[in-house]
Amino acid sequence: MKLQEIVDELARTLGRSVVVNDLDYTPIAASEQEDDVDEMRRRALLKRTTPPEAREYLEGLHIRQIRQPTNVPMAPFGGQERLAIPIRSGDQTIALLWLITGDKPVLRSVDYAAIDAACELIRVLLEQEADRDGGEARGVIDALLSSDDATARRAFREAVDRRMFAPGPGTTVLALRIDGSVSEMDRLTLGRRLATTRAPRVLSLGVHRGPLLLAARTTDVEAVAQVVSHELAAAGMAPAPIGTATLDEAESDLVGAADRAVIAARIVSRVPSVAGIADIADLGFWALIDSVAADPEAVRVYSPAAYALCTSEDPTQRETVETYLDVGGNVRVACEKLHIHRTTLYYRLDNLPDTVKDALDDGPRRSALHMSMKLFQYHRAAAGLHA
Secondary structure, X not given: OOHHHHHHHHHHHHOOOEEEEOOOOOEEEEOOOOOOXXXXXXXXHHHOOOOHHHHHHHHHOOHHHOOOOEEEOOHHHOOOOEEEEEEEEOOEEEEEEEEEOOOOOOOOHHHHHHHHHHHHHHHXXXXXXXXXXHHHHHHHHHHOOOOOHHHHHHHHHHHHHOOOOXXXXXXXXXXXXXXXXXXXXXXXXXXXXXXXXXXXXXXXXXXXXXXXXXXXXXXXXXXXXXXXXXXXXXXOOOOOOEEEEEOOOOOOOOHXXXXXXXXXXXXXXXXXXXXXXXXXXXXXHHHHHHHOOOOHHHHHHHOHHHHHHHOOOOOXXXXXXXXXHXXXXXXHHHHHHHOOOHHHHHHHHHOOOHHHHHHHOOXXXXXXXXXXXXXXXXXXXXXXXXX
């Protein structure tokens, strides 16, 4: 029997609708929905995903870790009570079968026998599918970041069909900028270990432009980061800066998101104020800096004032001007950050080189001064130097 046939047969036997989800709460099979369907299930089936707030709620209940049928109240989301039945392979849950139980007759022992039989058939099918798809899946994964556009798009479509990840914002690409002393083989091994995690579900895309790339069927990147941190420590590796990028709705391959995640990881590794993990969507300013030619000497052309400050042996003037510009010229906040008195700030600003004072008094040159200081330090950090 096919998965859909099993689900339909169970629904007829029980006299109620049946849905089977994977561990990301994405429907993989659903019977015809009876009158018991509520708005929550309707949304999940139409959009092929469970709403984020409901996912968070279910995660809080540790539904993916249940070992026996469990009643799940869904009233907080305007839904009826459900019965979640784990479909297990060995000691691992591989899918969840859901029944709406609210306002329905109590399930009888004969019903539970039918549910057990259906779960066993579904388990066998899913295991067979996993075995059959193993080798083919690796080929699809390897082609996801192909330099050939047509190949990358074809692999993307097949990966979506195989439910490796979902198109659009439900998928996040993560780039792990692992210490350069770690071999590529060890990075790939780490990726394979991460790909075996059940929660959250992660796909290892391999090494791309230096970092190890992962695709996660979640927007909860903090949960993924925790798993990554645990696996890095277990492997004796140092914590890795992580850059993330969410897949856009219109994207038909993973290449763009992968490239954005790599840029984000590079920024996290170079900018001390960006701690540990950051999404490219929150790094617009630094992404602009990253895109400028990696030559600190170019600052001499962009802003002679910035070059003078950044190459001075005394860092006080650079720190003062940079902080002052960072806070938009707010004297009180600048003094708090620099731990100095207002009078001291004014004194420092009055005694800057003329080229710097002239730049501060002119809008475009002031902007060039600010960005060029960031640019100089950013690329000095890339070279392992300190401005």
